[in-house]
Amino acid sequence: MKKILGASIGSCVHVAGVINFLNLAQQYGYQTRFLGPACKFEQIIEAIEEYKPDIVAVSYRLSPDNARLLLEQFDKQVAGKYRDSISFILGGTRPVTEAARDLNIFDVMFTGEETRDQVVSYLKQGEITEEQVKPPQNLVDRIDFLSPFPVIRHHFGQPDLEDTIEGINKLAESGVIDVVSIGPDQNTQEYFFHPEEMDHSQDGAGGVPVRSEQDFRRLFEATRRGNYPIMRCYSGTNDILRMAQVLKDTINNAWCAVPLCWYNELDNRSHRKLQQAIEENQKVMAWHGQRDIPVEVNESHHWSLRYSPDSVAVAAAYLAAYNAKKMGVRVYVSQYMFNTPPETSFTMDLGKMLAKVQMIEQLHDERFTSLRQTRAGLYSYPADYDEGKAQLATSTMLQMQLNPHIVHVVAYCEANHAAKTEDIIESSKIARKAITNCLAGCPDMKNDDRVQSRKQQLIAEAELILEKIRKLDKQNRYQDPLTAPAIIAEAIGRGVMDAPHLHGMKAASGKVRTVFVNGANVAVGSKGEILTEEQRLASL
Numbered sequence: 404m405k406k407i408l409g410a411s412i413g414s415c416v417h418v419a420g421v422i423n424f425l426n427l428a429q430q431y432g433y434q435t436r437f438l439g440p441a442c443k444f445e446q447i448i449e450a451i452e453e454y455k456p457d458i459v460a461v462s463y464r465l466s467p468d469n470a471r472l473l474l475e476q477f478d479k480q481v482a483g484k485y486r487d488s489i490s491f492i493l494g495g496t497r498p499v500t501e502a503a504r505d506l507n508i509f510d511v512m513f514t515g516e517e518t519r520d521q522v523v524s525y526l527k528q529g530e531i532t533e534e535q536v537k538p539p540q541n542l543v544d545r546i547d548f549l550s551p552f553p554v555i556r557h558h559f560g561q562p563d564l565e566d567t568i569e570g571i572n573k574l575a576e577s578g579v580i581d582v583v584s585i586g587p588d589q590n591t592q593e594y595f596f597h598p599e600e601m602d603h604s605q606d607g608a609g610g611v612p613v614r615s616e617q618d619f620r621r622l623f624e625a626t627r628r629g630n631y632p633i634m635r636c637y638s639g640t641n642d643i644l645r646m647a648q649v650l651k652d653t654i655n656n657a658w659c660a661v662p663l664c665w666y667n668e669l670d671n672r673s674h675r676k677l678q679q680a681i682e683e684n685q686k687v688m689a690w691h692g693q694r695d696i697p698v699e700v701n702e703s704h705h706w707s708l709r710y711s712p713d714s715v716a717v718a719a720a721y722l723a724a725y726n727a728k729k730m731g732v733r734v735y736v737s738q739y740m741f742n743t744p745p746e747t748s749f750t751m752d753l754g755k756m757l758a759k760v761q762m763i764e765q766l767h768d769e770r771f772t773s774l775r776q777t778r779a780g781l782y783s784y785p786a787d788y789d790e791g792k793a794q795l796a797t798s799t800m801l802q803m804q805l806n807p808h809i810v811h812v813v814a815y816c817e818a819n820h821a822a823k824t825e826d827i828i829e830s831s832k833i834a835r836k837a838i839t840n841c842l843a844g845c846p847d848m849k850n851d852d853r854v855q856s857r858k859q860q861l862i863a864e865a866e867l868i869l870e871k872i873r874k875l876d877k878q879n880r881y882q883d884p885l886t887a888p889a890i891i892a893e894a895i896g897r898g899v900m901d902a903p904h905l906h907g908m909k910a911a912s913g914k915v916r917t918v919f920v921n922g923a924n925v926a927v928g929s930k931g932e933i934l935t936e937e938q939r940l941a942s943l
Contacts, residue, residue, distance in 0.1 A: 408456035410438035410447055412463055413473045420494045420515055421462040424522070426843055430551050431526045444480045451485060458490045467498040471506070478508045490529075518578040519835070520630055523549065537631045538581070542657045542697055543734060545581060545633060546774065546808045551842060555579065555835065556635075556776075556811045557827045560586030562607025564618060568625045570824040575629035579831040580812070582657060583626055585619075585636040586610035586821075593673055595649075596642045610821075619653035633657040640666040640673035643687050651696070658697035658736050661687045663723050664895060665705050669910045677895065677910040681888035685730050692731030699776070700727050703759065704740035708782070709904035710917050712926045713747075713755050714864035714936045719900060720759040721766075721865060722872075722885060728771045729886045735773040737763050739805060741798055743780030748922020749801050753848060754857025755923075756805060762862060777802035778811035784818040791815035792833055799834045803841035804848050810834060857923065864936035871899050871940050898943050915939070 407428050409421045418440050425435040436454055438446055451459065461477070463470050474493075482491050493500060493509040500512040511525055520538060527548070539545045546554050557580045561567045571583055588610040590601045598614065606612045613619055619636075626632050634654045638661040639646035650656035666672040667680035675683070684700075691698045702723035707716045720737070727735045739756045747755070756777075763773055779798035784791050792815045802810060814822035814830040822830065848854065872894045873884045881887040894900050898912030906913035917924050918931070926934045934942070 404434050406434045406456040407458045409460045410442040411440045412461045415463045415465050416440040417464040460492045462494040467502040470499040471502040474503050482508045553807050553810045554581040556582035558584040558586045560610035567611040571625035573824045575626050577828050578630040583632045583634050588612050592639045616653050623654040659691040660699045662701045678888045678892040688727050688730035697734040697736050698727050698732040699736035707743040709902035711902035713924050717758045717861045718865040718868035721762040724763040737773045738776045740780050742783035745783035746919045750853050751922040754854045757858040758861035774808040775805050776809035777807040779813045786818045796837045799837040867936050
């Protein structure tokens, strides 16, 4: 374990910068010691002799004229004596570092203008350049590179292709996000391979109109600058295997996002029948699994968005991960959408997410692992921008209780308009600060008795749902009912998995009714009485 000794020198009492640097260094495995403000050279020499540091980090943020004289003395008394065995780095204002540049004392000088990635690059590689270091270009390695800070993802797609390309340019240059998720319009998702069926009055509705493979390549090319964010895109709602190949070839799709039960007659996102869609979605999972491309199954939160009981959402989370594993996926991106429905309390929300985590991660073995991706629910954002910023910050803090590998930032403005470049940059900075504060030390909310009680209750109820699905295979027709499209479709049709907002959809039951009790979404009977999951299932 390398050691860093930090101090402010001369008469400088500004210590925030050097302390932040030392805190970050601790996260990356360094042992650190801070001597304090306005340290004398004798103190530093004494500490060097006793502590034996590998790096000495000094800070000075006063007059550059005074800095030069001070640093010349520092070289004579300290740096010159230990240069062969210790690396010296300087933190200061830009004028201070300019005054010190030709003294050739310091291996690296920080002005506070560097990105976090650049500072991390120094801690990991021992060097920093004026240009940002190009981080790894696949998801797993990028997570390892940034750890313990999570990868930051944001969704982006303007109604105009050129505006989207220009926006991605700016996002890459800003260095605040690691993953650009292309948000294509519905015409792209449904009719990319059948342009003759597009309703062009809907071009740009819900995202960027992408009409060719060259359009995808241009979007990807826009990321080839700044911190070189990786890129991903949804799987589409028709011809999804063909779309998988296009995304791999054009944007090097960082991971696949595909549902298990959605984007069909269940939600009217395409004309596919439910069972057919499940079969095709499983094939897409398998296709990516064969190529060692991570897979995210957008499933659980679709149920919560439609106000299903929390128990159904937890069962759906397990069912999605289970199917991904059985389809040969090795790295599973598990999305945990908080604040959904928005009436959910933080306490009940954390309990629900921990139930999902425990059930999914019990599937881990040498052939299957999952990455935790968290985000705030879109519908939880108020229209007022100030309140939206508060929702973003507080939700991010709650999400950090899961120690996520990926944080999917949702811009504070989304209740008013789809995020523009400047909105994404501002929102990402808010989230990054909340994440930084949590990584520096945060109380463990997971130990709250109410959180643990809700977690255990939901796990037990989800197990009842999964067992009910298995028992639908009364003739033992399937080797594994939990991966049989016909059984899963039957479970939805019979209401084993159900949500109030599915009322009127042919492929669903839509009969369940839910209410919020102490921040939890629970099923109720015809007279408004609360139903246990055992009672709800028995009533089907």
